[in-house]
Structures are given as C-alpha cells and as structure tokens.
Amino acid sequence: MFYKPYGEYTIGDTWTSFGRTITESDVVSFAGLSGDFFSLHMDEEYARTTQFGRRIAHGMLVLSISTGLLHFEPGVIAAFYGIDHLRFTTPTFIGDTIHVEETVIDVQDRGERQGVVTTKHNILKQTGETVIRAEFKLLLNRA
Template identity: 65%
Template sequence: MLTKPFEEYEIGESWTSSGRTITESDIVNFAGVSGDFFPLHMDSEYAKQTIFKQRIAHGLLVLSIGTGLLEMSPNVIAAFYGIEKLRFIKPTFIGDTIFLELKVTDLIDKGNGKGVIAFHQEIKKQTGETVVAAEYKFLLNKKER
C-alpha cells in the first residue's frame, strides 16, 4: 500500500488489506500497555449490562491493529503525518476479523523530495460493517533523481 514513491500514486487509487482476528489476548495486552482497564473492555459481567451485551475491543486498539495492517516500506515513508476525522462507528468484539479499505484522496507536493499522501481509511469487520473511519496522512519520499 505505502510501498512506492510519492509521485507514483494517483487520487482515487484504492486497496484492501488482509485480515486479522481480534483476540482476548489483544485486549488484555493493550489494557496493560495503555493502562485502560475500563470495565467495558475487561469485565464480562459489567459488559453484559451495556448496549453491547459483551466486552468490546478498545477503539484505539482496533485503530492500532488497523495501522499494522498497512503495508509500509521504510524506504518510502519519511514520517506519519497525522489522522483527521477519526470516528469509532461500531463495536469490535473478541473474535471479529478486521481489514482495511483505503482510497487516496489527496497528494500534496511538499518539495525537498517529499510529498504528503492523504487517504480515507475504513477499518471493517467480517460482516462488512465499518468499525473505524479516518483520514490518514503520511509524508512520503519521492523518487531519487
């Protein structure tokens, strides 16, 4: 996905990633690293009393795993540039398999051998439902001349 120099991308270009299943270990490990032990993620009895009726994955965990599904080349990416319009739309449960759908929305030449690629990213689960949507930006290297 992010494996070629800036000038080789076109607005409208799109990709779909491979999938990854969310596990209970993912949730427990993320809670330990982030310090987010909110009962909706960690307490089955609490979660049964919510609108979700079961534990859900942390939104930031799903976003992080989704980022890990991006194919990225260190020779191409100069830096992560930012996220805009981030929305957590639907819950992700233990056992859901998520994947990415990406579409290039803008290409901004920054000069000095760099450019910013902007793309709309949706993280979807096996049902086809979008669970997270955001606008991502990366600073990419141009071809060496």
C-alpha cells in the first residue's frame, strides 16, 4: 500500500495483501525473541483449559507479521508514525492464514516535503473474522 509518495493518496483508497499462514515455528521464534513465554501461547495442556481451547498466537506476533504483508517502498516511507486504537478482537490460532486490508482514512501535510497517511489496518483470517484492528500512521515523502 505504501509505494506511492505522499500527495497521491486520497481518503477511501483501499488495498488488500496476500495471505500468510501462522506456524508453530512463528510462535516459538517470537516467544524466544520477545521473552513472552506465556502459557496460553506455549503450553497446550494449559491452553485447553482456557476459553480458547487451544494455544493462540501472540497478538503482537500477528501484528508484526501484518507489517511484513504491507508494501513499503524505500524512499517513500520516511518513518512509521504510530498506531492508534489497537484492538485484538479474535484469537489467531496456529494454522490460521491472515491477510491485511488497508483503507486510507486521513491525510495530513507535514510541511512541504512530507505528510502523514492514516489507514484503517484490519487483519483478517481465513474465516473472514477480523483478528486485529488499528489505525496505522506513516510519514511519507512527497515525490
């Protein structure tokens, strides 16, 4: 989505990513990198006793993977500007396939050379359920 310079986005522009399946290896690797070994993610026996009935992927893992599904063009992106209204709405299980749907909801000039594009960032799984929703803000360079 973020391959055009600032000034070429209008409110309502949309983009959909390709899919990516969340794997056991993703969950274990993320636990090792983040230090988040919470039982709901790592302990199948414990997870069976929860409302989810099985292990779930870390919400922050799914959010992180979603950024890898976006198209970031070098030279266009000046900086990641922030995330607002982040919500983890439905669990993502090992084996679920996620994709991202982006919709531009705001554009704001930041001087002559840059601007901030805000998108509604929805991560959905193969069932059509939204697993994470947020507003992403990116500082983009003009052409």
